[in-house]
Amino acid sequence: MAKDKKAAPPGVSRRDFFRGSAVGALSTGLLSSTVAEGAQTAGAQVLGPGPVPVTLQINGKSHRLQLEPRVTLLDALRNHLDLTGSKKVCDRGTCGACTVLMDGKPVYACAVLAIDAQGKRIETIESLGTPEKLHPIQAAFVEHDAQQCGFCTPGFVVASKAFLDRNPRPTRQQIEKGLGGNLCRCGTYAGIRAALLAVKAGKGGGNA
Structure with missing residues (x-):
């Protein structure tokens, strides 16, 4: 005689599933609305999700843009x-290839929202020298073969300028520590250190 099979526990019906989904969506909408209303009540400005006016001061020029609040400075x-x-390169604030100067301090452009960079003085690699007249740091990088693939080089040059502006007479150990936020997958660290030591000896700092 076949044994009686135990009845399987009842599952979620199609009707219950859609009812639960509707309740969840409604709750999410109410929560978002409550958060937005709370922010407005507190005096905070709610922006987005569409493009909003953003003004950036880059390399001595003012640029007016229409950007979504989620757009990074990079x-x-x-x-x-x-x-x-x-x-x-990494787009996660870990490698330093996107380094720019913000009010003279090096920052990862991929980790800063453009809307938060308003009112700041931003300098990119394009502001340092020209092909006809290289910045002393750029010239030293060329002289000491401090680059290979070149993806990390702009970030290293910008970070080096900020470092030498703060410490125009660094030791080799200080250079290693000062540029610790920038990574080179090709391993040209020896050339980079030699380049900065050459700038130290010949120019005395990162100011062109």
Whole structure:
């Protein structure tokens, strides 16, 4: 005689599933509305999700753009201003290839929202020298073969300028520590250190 099979526990019906989904969507909408209303009540300005006016001071010039609040400074530079010297490599604030100066301090452009960079003085690699007249740091990088593939080079040059502006007479150990936020997959660290030591000896700092 066949054994009686135990009845399987009842599952979620199609009707219950859609009812639960509708309740969840409604709750999410109410929560978002409550958060937005709370921000407005507190005096905070709610922006987006569409493009909003953004004004950036880059390399001595003012640029008025229409950007979504989620756009990073790096994407604004590369995709909206055609300033492609800052490289998009990790896009996670870890490699330093996108380093720019913000009020004289090095920052990862991929980790800063363009809307938050308003009112700041931004300098990119394009502001340092020209092909006809290289910045002393750029010239030293060429002289000491401090680059290979070149993806990290703009970030290293910008970070080096900020470092030498703060410490115009660094030791080799200080250079290693000062540029610790920039990575070179090709391993040209010896050339980079030699380049900065040459700038130290010949120019005395990163100011052109």
